[in-house]
Amino acid sequence: MSVAVRRTVVALSSLVACALVVWTVRVAPWDWLPEDGGDRLTLGTGIGAVVAAAVIFALTSWIPPAAGPAPAAGGQPRRVTQIAEAEDWAVIEQAAGNRDTGGRTPRQAAPADALTQRATGRGRSRIRQTGGDEVEGS
Structure with missing residues (x-):
């Protein structure tokens, strides 16, 4: 059963319970x-x-908690904006997550709540933007 259906059942159950109590108090002798x-x-x-x-x-307790992004360290939402402009032979590499280059396991970081990536390249430039964790060879 979906979360929306469960929430609807809980809301309707509470309304029925309230109406039943009001009706009982009104008619009980x-x-x-x-x-x-x-x-x-x-x-x-x-x-x-x-x-x-x-x-x-x-x-x-019957309704599962909402699955949202985990807050970054300190409990603040993590916003990442990557903007790159390259010309000629420029090489730009940006990572919002972790980039593992030596066979090591990347450290765990909270995912970004909001990620914006923009890139403009001219000539023989190369731009590489990574929004999440990346392991070499993947």
């Missing part, structure tokens, strides 16, 4: 409830809101 219909509605709405919140709290 219990002596301890207020006699006035407006007071009963107020009491039912308050209790219904608490029950709806409890239903949402109970069912949140």
Whole structure:
């Protein structure tokens, strides 16, 4: 079952629980409830809101957490912008991730939350921009 369907089920369950509590308080002939219909509605709405919140709290473990990009060190979003302009025989190499050139395992870095790459080359220039981790030979 998709996350959207699960969220919809949780939301509808909480609404049904709230409506059921409000209806029960309005029609129940219990002596301890207020006699006035407006007071009963107020009491039912308050209790219904608490029950709806409890239903949402109970069912949140059923919904998987949103899978988003991991924040960079320090908890700040990592934004990477690479802009390169080359002419003649220029060689430009840029990497937003890690580039392993000696058979070593690249160090782990948080992926970029936003990556922008622009390149302009003229003549016999060469531009190489890497957005993620790269291991030599791949």
